[in-house]
Amino acid sequence: MKAVTDSHPKGNAATTYAVNVVLPCLDEARALPWVLERIPPGWRAIVVDNGSTDGSPDIARDLGATVVDEPRRGFGAACHAGLLAADADIVCFCDCDASLDPGLLVPFAAQVAAGEADLVLGRRRPQSYGAWPPHARAGNVALARMLRRRTGLRLRDLGPMRAARREALLALDLSDRRSGYPLQMVVRAADAGWRVRERDVPYLPRTGRSKVTGTWRGTWNAVRDMREVLREEPAAARLSAPLEVNR
Numbered sequence: 001m002k003a004v005t006d007s008h009p010k011g012n013a014a015t016t017y018a019v020n021v022v023l024p025c026l027d028e029a030r031a032l033p034w035v036l037e038r039i040p041p042g043w044r045a046i047v048v049d050n051g052s053t054d055g056s057p058d059i060a061r062d063l064g065a066t067v068v069d070e071p072r073r074g075f076g077a078a079c080h081a082g083l084l085a086a087d088a089d090i091v092c093f094c095d096c097d098a099s100l101d102p103g104l105l106v107p108f109a110a111q112v113a114a115g116e117a118d119l120v121l122g123r124r125r126p127q128s129y130g131a132w133p134p135h136a137r138a139g140n141v142a143l144a145r146m147l148r149r150r151t152g153l154r155l156r157d158l159g160p161m162r163a164a165r166r167e168a169l170l171a172l173d174l175s176d177r178r179s180g181y182p183l184q185m186v187v188r189a190a191d192a193g194w195r196v197r198e199r200d201v202p203y204l205p206r207t208g209r210s211k212v213t214g215t216w217r218g219t220w221n222a223v224r225d226m227r228e229v230l231r232e233e234p235a236a237a238r239l240s241a242p243l244e245v246n247r
Contacts, residue, residue: 017089017113020044020166021105022082023065023096024075029054031098031207036063038103046085047096048078076174076181083169089113092163093182097206100124100161104201108163111197118168118194119186122161124203143183143226150230151190158183158226161201168194180225184232191234 021039025032025047032047039045047060048068057067070081083091090112092105100122108120144155160182172188174181189196 017109018044018087019090019092019105019109019163020046020082020086020088021092021094021102022079022086023047023094023102024050024078024082025052025056025060025096026050026078027052027054027056028096028207029056029059031096032056032059033063034098034207035094035096035102036060036065038101039065040103040106043092044086044088045102046082048082048085050074050078072177074177074181075179076177076184079181080174080177083166086166089165089167090163091166091169093160095160095206099204099206100159100201101204105161105163108161108199112163112165116195117197119164119189120162120197120199121155121157121186122159122201123157123198124159124161125200126203128205143230146227146230147183147186151187153186153190153196155186155196155198157198158186159201159203164189176225176229178225180229183226184229187229187232 019040019042021043023035023045026049028035029052036045045065046068047057047065048070049057049060050070051073057069060067066085068081068085070078079093082093090109092102092109094100094102094105104122108122111117111120140158143158147158148154162182162185169185172185172192174184174188176184186196
């Protein structure tokens, strides 16, 4: 695995670290070339196929990605399979539908590597009206409010683009394997006193139809899964440090 050498944000010393990018995938053959050509040099792309029937796994392999098969359907199942398959100190997550440019993850990983944040999240900024359907945006706002009541975190988005250290993520013992996985990561990170940061990222119209937010029913199912996550009782051991969120 090739490591990335980047300048330290606070000085001239060089910091060397390895990064894997987990890309959950379900029938994303059209989007994969665009996504994979934007993986930063030296980073390892892990495409987790969640039951595609359009040849996505073969396309990903041909483009140099590591392909992991996760037959159990669910966004969380795919993300966690990728986390388990990762072998880098820092793991990033990004959708595989060409709505987000994985090249934008470079400063996310740099913040984690520099010890300035424990979890960095991408705040999606739509670049066109159709990039983020109104019902999906409304659901996101509602969940952000519920998250604030549950954890105190003042987040503005619960998007899929993020970076953290692999061992720390595994220690969160994430259990959701459906749409609640990204939220559970944030909730348990907050309970553990992690320093959480947000960075703005351009949000583009996805290639193809979303399996979650493409319909009202899909959005409702996702909100239902996330409400279950928010009902979790915080573990006493995760309540010892203050919370911070800055962009």
